[in-house]
Amino acid sequence: MTGLTLLMVDTDQTLQQIKQQQLPILIQTTDWQSKYRILMQLGKGVPAFTTDLQRDEFLIAGCDSKAWLLHEYHQQSGRHYWAFDSEARIIKGLVLLALCQLNGLTNTELVQINFSQLFALPGVQQNLSPSRQNGLHAVLKKLSQQAGLPG
Amino acid sequence: MNFDLTAFRAEFAFFNQQPDWVYLDNAATMHKPAAVISAEAEFYQTFNANVHRGAHQLSQQATQKFEQARDTVAEYLNTRAREEIIWCSGATAALNQLAYGLMGTVLHPGDRVLISALEHHANIVPWQFHCEQLGVLLDVIPLDANHQLDVAEYQRLLALKPKVVSIAQVSNVLGHIQPVAVMVQQAKAAGAITIIDGAQGILLQQPDVQQLDCDFYVFSGHKVYGPTGIGVLYGKRPKLELLRPLLYGGEMIQQVSFSGTTLNQLPYRLEAGTPNIAGAIGLAAALRWLQPWDHLAIAQHKQQLLQQLHHGLQQLSGIELISQLQNNAGIIAFNIKGEHHSDVAALLNQQQIAVRAGTHCAMPLFAAIGKSGAVRMSLAAYNTPQDVARTLVAVRQVLEILS
Numbered sequence: 001m002t003g004l005t006l007l008m009v010d011t012d013q014t015l016q017q018i019k020q021q022q023l024p025i026l027i028q029t030t031d032w033q034s035k036y037r038i039l040m041q042l043g044k045g046v047p048a049f050t051t052d053l054q055r056d057e058f059l060i061a062g063c064d065s066k067a068w069l070l071h072e073y074h075q076q077s078g079r080h081y082w083a084f085d086s087e088a089r090i091i092k093g094l095v096l097l098a099l100c101q102l103n104g105l106t107n108t109e110l111v112q113i114n115f116s117q118l119f120a121l122p123g124v125q126q127n128l129s130p131s132r133q134n135g136l137h138a139v140l141k142k143l144s145q146q147a148g149l150p151g
Numbered sequence: 152m153n154f155d156l157t158a159f160r161a162e163f164a165f166f167n168q169q170p171d172w173v174y175l176d177n178a179a180t181m182h183k184p185a186a187v188i189s190a191e192a193e194f195y196q197t198f199n200a201n202v203h204r205g206a207h208q209l210s211q212q213a214t215q216k217f218e219q220a221r222d223t224v225a226e227y228l229n230t231r232a233r234e235e236i237i238w239c240s241g242a243t244a245a246l247n248q249l250a251y252g253l254m255g256t257v258l259h260p261g262d263r264v265l266i267s268a269l270e271h272h273a274n275i276v277p278w279q280f281h282c283e284q285l286g287v288l289l290d291v292i293p294l295d296a297n298h299q300l301d302v303a304e305y306q307r308l309l310a311l312k313p314k315v316v317s318i319a320q321v322s323n324v325l326g327h328i329q330p331v332a333v334m335v336q337q338a339k340a341a342g343a344i345t346i347i348d349g350a351q352g353i354l355l356q357q358p359d360v361q362q363l364d365c366d367f368y369v370f371s372g373h374k375v376y377g378p379t380g381i382g383v384l385y386g387k388r389p390k391l392e393l394l395r396p397l398l399y400g401g402e403m404i405q406q407v408s409f410s411g412t413t414l415n416q417l418p419y420r421l422e423a424g425t426p427n428i429a430g431a432i433g434l435a436a437a438l439r440w441l442q443p444w445d446h447l448a449i450a451q452h453k454q455q456l457l458q459q460l461h462h463g464l465q466q467l468s469g470i471e472l473i474s475q476l477q478n479n480a481g482i483i484a485f486n487i488k489g490e491h492h493s494d495v496a497a498l499l500n501q502q503q504i505a506v507r508a509g510t511h512c513a514m515p516l517f518a519a520i521g522k523s524g525a526v527r528m529s530l531a532a533y534n535t536p537q538d539v540a541r542t543l544v545a546v547r548q549v550l551e552i553l554s
């Protein structure tokens with residue numbers, strides 16, 4: 001993966017791990033305490049943004065906590081990579097769950113993803129505050145724009 | 152002293168409908184007792200008509216109810232005259248009317264307005280906006296180390312002879328009660344027009360505006376057990392006469408021709424358009440309902456809840472309390488060290504504890520205390536010791552999940 005920044009490479013490694021380990025567990029976990037405990041810890045595995053990356057141009061508007069999303073398109077392989085950070089652990093966890101399902105996909109693979117289902121973690125999303133839901137919606141919108149998808 | 156909490160709480164149907172929730176977001180809006188809901192319903196079912204204009208008896212009845220509601224508020228605040236009560240949609244609308252209405256009439260370029268660092272945006276932004284347009288200077292009383300208004304700085308800023316001083320009775324973030332009675336006296340001595348934002352203070356004790364002697368006092372109905380969309384701008388009559396209306400149209404006008412328009416008298420001059428009739432009736436019902444309860448006993452009950460909450464949080468490790476217990480109207484702002492306030496609120500929400508997290512429409516306050524936000528728990532008289540106990544268990548659970 002030459003040409004990708006170190007941040008993207010590190011993040012991708014963790015995302016693949018999340019996809020294989022935590023995501024299946026999370027989907028099966030029914031008690032909310034365990035679910036949130038896992039969700040809250042997800043962010044710890046990915047590198048936090050340095051202050052120079054916490055730039056306004058990467059800021060997602062509409063979150064009640066600050067959140068930054070970075071995207072890189074790898075020309076050679078035709079794959080999309082993301083990195084994300086947020087002040088709030090729940091947002092970071094939920095977005096990482098979404099990203100682990102997208103990261104490293106090509107354009108043709110991305111079209112087949114149901115974006116509206118990306119955050120559909122049973123028992124969590126419906127309990128988020130309206131401003132949080134808006135925030136997640138804003139992330140989704142930016143993600144699909146960056147992936148070159150309509151809407 | 153006598154306060155039957157069970158009976159008091161039973162007045163609120165909400166708690167029957169949502170028995171699993173602990174509601175600690177009372178500074179945002181309060182629940183309404185049956186008396187308020189039925190007064191609004193009765194109006195719509197029985198008297199619904201527009202006020203002050205119909206040729207029919209229904210309109211006369213509606214007008215009578217509406218004007219009686221004004222009398223109720225006037226009595227509650229102990230005004231000199233009923234015309235001193237102006238209906239508006241809430242504290243925000245009242246403060247906007249004041250900022251706009253004083254510009255060019257009382258305030259001229261180079262004059263000063265004095266507010267404080269703990270104001271709600273509704274008592275900052277209208278001033279900021281209009282002051283800048285007219286070249287009026289806006290001064291801010293800073294906070295001291297205990298997050299109280301800095302009294303010495305207040306004296307210094309008063310010496311600059313502000314024409315208007317506008318301050319909150321209670322901080323909506325911290326719950327800290329401000330010494331408004333003294334501050335009004337000092338501001339008057341300095342020659343200023345005085346405004347009290349009573350949005351969080353109206354429940355502290357029944358305000359006596361003659362005794363407070365402020366020129367204006369504003370509050371919202373929904374923070375005193377009343378409906379949303381209705382509020383009150385109280386003003387001394389000569390001071391109300393100074394205000395340039397923010398809105399034009401409807402009953403506020405006496406004569407219109409294209410060569411000119413004459414405005415109606417107070418209070419109508421400042422009440423353009425069809426008012427929130429049901430809201431006014433509902434607000435009056437709230438005050439009438441509230442009055443007979445033993446206010447001292449209610450205050451004591453709230454203080455007990457506040458202590459229980461404050462002490463309970465204090466005993467948990469990792470909690471950073473921002474509010475002080477002394478001189479507090481019933482609000483605790485806090486953070487969990489190293490955690491974002493919105494994560495804490497989300498985990499409380501998961502446990503059906505309703506709180507607010509963020510900067511609570513008071514960003515300058517957070518800048519002053521050097522924090523990016525806080526979790527806010529605000530108590531009301533219908534909250535129970537069990538509510539607080541459940542909340543403390545829930546906070547412990549949050550600490551555990553985040554650890």
Ligand SMILES: Cc1ncc(COP(=O)(O)O)c(C=O)c1O
Binds near residue numbers: 350
């Ligand atoms: C101190 C203070 N002032 C003004 C307001 C604005 O009240 P409203 O939104 O009802 O107009 C609030 C509401 O939170 C408040 O707490």
